[in-house]
Amino acid sequence: MTLRVPDLSRYPKAQLRDGPSPIVALPRLSQHLGGAEIYVKREDVDGLGGGGNKLRKLEFLIGEAQAAGADTIITVGGRQSNHARLTAAAAARVGMKCELVLSRLVPIEDDDYVENGNVVLDRLFGALIHDIPGNVSALQVAEERAATLRGEGRKVYVCPLGGSSPVGCLGYVSCALEILDQSTKSGILFDHIVVANGSGGMQAGLVAGAIAAGVSPTKVVGHTVLAPLEKAYATTFEKAQQALDLIDSGLTVSSDDIVLHGDQLGNGYGLPTSSMRRAVTLLASQEGLLLDPVYSGKAFAGLIQSIENGIFGAGQKVLFLMSGGTPSLFAYRTTFESALR
DSSP: OOOOOOOOTTSOOOOOSOSSOOEEEOHHHHHHHTSSEEEEEETTOOSGGGOBTHHHHHHHHHHHHHHTTOSEEEEEEETTOHHHHHHHHHHHHHTOEEEEEEEEOSSOOSHHHHHSTHHHHHHHTTOEEEEEETTSOHHHHHHHHHHHHHHTTOOEEEEOGGGOSHHHHHHHHHHHHHHHHHHHHHTOOOSEEEEEESSSHHHHHHHHHHHHHTSOGGGEEEEESSSOHHHHHHHHHHHHHHHHHHHOTTOOOOGGGOEEEOTTOTTSTTOOOHHHHHHHHHHHHHHOOOOOTTTHHHHHHHHHHHHHTTSSOTTOEEEEEEOBOGGGGGGGHHHHHHHHO
C-alpha cells in the first residue's frame, strides 16, 4: 500500500522532543492476560518536563506562539494537569514566561493532591499558578489575565485545555504517520491502537492522520476519561475535522470514524476506579512500566477489559499509547497505598 503523506511543514514548529518514540512489546503481560499481543508506544519517555503526549501538541503550539512574537504563554487545566506541567517546561526551554490557570476540578483536597505531583514541577519550571474554583471558567480567567498583560505591553498566547486546538492536533497527525512508518519498517501490523481521550486532541489527530494517509481510522479506539461519552464523541469528531481542514479541505470525517467508549470514566474526571488501580499495578508488576491514574490508567483498563472479554483476540496486535503523566502518581499516594494493602 502506498501511503499519502500530508505536508505539515507550512506550520511553524518548535523542537521539543527527542525524536520518534519507541514501540515496545509487553510479552509478560500479554502472556498473563492470555489474549492479544500488547505493545506500547512510549510517548512518556521524552526528557523535557518529565515527558508525555502533550509535547507533540506543544511543538506546534509553541511554534505558532513564537511565529506571532509571543513572550508569554497562558494555559488552563485541572490542578494536576499534565498539559500545564509540560507547557511550563516548554516555555522554560524556549525562554517564554508561563502562567497556569489551574481549576479544582477534582474533589480531592488532601495535601498530596493539592501540592504534590505536577504542581511541584510547575513551580520548578518557573510558572506562575492561578488557583481557581472548579465552577469558574478557567479559559475566561486566562483571557482576562492575558488582556491585563497585554495592557502592560506583553505579547501573550493563550493555549486551550489540553493543547487541543486544531493546530495542536497536528501533533498527533504527525504521530499517526510515525506509527505507520514504524509499523512498515518493523513488519508489525496493528489491529487496534488504544488511547485515552481527555480533551480529545490525541484521538482526533490520530484519526485525522489516518484519514489523510489513506488508512482506516477505526483502528484507533478511545476511552473517555474527562467528559461523558456523547460530549467526548462530539468534541473529538469536531477536532478531527478541524485538523483535516488544516491538511486538506477536501477530506472529511464520517460518524463511524470515531470509535470511543465511556465505561472506564467511573464517577468522573480524576476520580479513581478499581479497574484503573488494577491496570496501573498490573503493568507495573508485570513489566515495570508506570501508567498515570487519570488518563492512561483508565484507558489501559479498557484495553485489559477488551482482551478479557475476547474483543481483542489471540493473535491480534494491540498498540497502546502511553501518554505519560507519571508525576501525578505522587498526588494519588493514598489511592495506591490502600490498593497495595
